[in-house]
Amino acid sequence: MARAATTLDTFNAIAEPKRREMLTALAAGGGELAVNTIVQTLGWPQPQVSKHLAVLRQVGLVSVRRQGRERMYRVNGEQLRTVHDWAKTFEQFWSDQLDRIKQRAEAMASGGHIPPTFETKEKP
Amino acid sequence: MARAATTLDTFNAIAEPKRREMLTALAAGGGELAVNTIVQTLGWPQPQVSKHLAVLRQVGLVSVRRQGRERMYRVNGEQLRTVHDWAKTFEQFWSDQLDRIKQRAEAMASGGHIPPTFETKEKP
DNA sequence: TTGACATATGCCGATATGGGCATATGATGT
DNA sequence: ACATCATATGCCCATATCGGCATATGTCAA
Numbered sequence: 001m002a003r004a005a006t007t008l009d010t011f012n013a014i015a016e017p018k019r020r021e022m023l024t025a026l027a028a029g030g031g032e033l034a035v036n037t038i039v040q041t042l043g044w045p046q047p048q049v050s051k052h053l054a055v056l057r058q059v060g061l062v063s064v065r066r067q068g069r070e071r072m073y074r075v076n077g078e079q080l081r082t083v084h085d086w087a088k089t090f091e092q093f094w095s096d097q098l099d100r101i102k103q104r105a106e107a108m109a110s111g112g113h114i115p116p117t118f119e120t121k122e123k124p
Numbered sequence: 125m126a127r128a129a130t131t132l133d134t135f136n137a138i139a140e141p142k143r144r145e146m147l148t149a150l151a152a153g154g155g156e157l158a159v160n161t162i163v164q165t166l167g168w169p170q171p172q173v174s175k176h177l178a179v180l181r182q183v184g185l186v187s188v189r190r191q192g193r194e195r196m197y198r199v200n201g202e203q204l205r206t207v208h209d210w211a212k213t214f215e216q217f218w219s220d221q222l223d224r225i226k227q228r229a230e231a232m233a234s235g236g237h238i239p240p241t242f243e244t245k246e247k248p
Numbered sequence: 249t250t251g252a253c254a255t256a257t258g259c260c261g262a263t264a265t266g267g268g269c270a271t272a273t274g275a276t277g278t
Numbered sequence: 279a280c281a282t283c284a285t286a287t288g289c290c291c292a293t294a295t296c297g298g299c300a301t302a303t304g305t306c307a308a
Binding site: 016018045047048051052066068069070 | 295296297298299300304305306
């Protein structure tokens with residue numbers, strides 16, 4: 001066993017840049033878009049578009065409706081709300097930013113020593 | 125070429141369930157946590173923890189600080205804010221939900237026919 | 249029914265990824 | 279200098295995933 005069950009969940013679905021692009025395209029399209037329209041808009045091979053749509057469909061990020069021989073896709077917000085809410089859980093970790101800077105300033109003023117700086121990105 | 129440059133970005137980093145779990149653990153830990161603490165908390169093999177931390181570090185989801193022989197990790201909100209904001213872009217697609225239901229109700233009342241229902245999940 | 253159009257699927261090859269293990273690197277105390 | 283603790287890396291295997299191509303499925307029109 002290896003490569004741990006990516007479980008095909010929402011987070012995994014939006015991990016693909018192209019899939020995010022598709023969602024954006026769909027959102028920009030306002031209502032619903034036919035597959036062919038997406039193909040022309042993004043300029044990707046049709047099977048590729050269909051496959052990515054399949055993934056988005058499986059996790060419920062988009063919904064489909066048949067209209068004649070076309071299939072109209074539309075963004076399904078629910079799942080995205082999940083992502084939104086999850087990220088929001090960590091809100092304090094970016095809104096506290098100001099407080100932390102303030103703390104540092106205070107520490108310098110009183111204690112005199114500079115609190116350690118955190119490395120955020122990787123060192124080359 | 126294949127398997128398209130997963131580009132090791134933020135979205136990809138949080139696609140891993142274990143990585144999300146780590147972030148949650150870090151957040152729950154309040155301030156900063158040493159690797160060993162995380163290892164004991166989650167009960168995963170140490171190398172695994174270090175590797176996942178490395179990924180989170182590379183995309184700037186966590187920051188590190190050296191304290192003696194320990195390395196204190198802390199959540200770095202910035203990157204999560206990115207995710208939050210991106211998802212929020214689609215807000216209308218879940219807050220409009222009510223309006224859509226209303227529309228449907230109205231259509232039924234006046235026109236008499238039921239607007240098509242969208243399939244959200246896959247058919248078995 | 250036949251043909252054209254719209255979309256989904258199956259199969260393939262290339263590759264990145266996660267887990268497991270052993271080991272390297274780094275810091276501390278004696 | 280040495281032993282020990284804390285963490286990071288390298289290597290290997292198994293597998294899921296993406297892209298490309300050919301083809302199946304489904305729908306409408308004549």
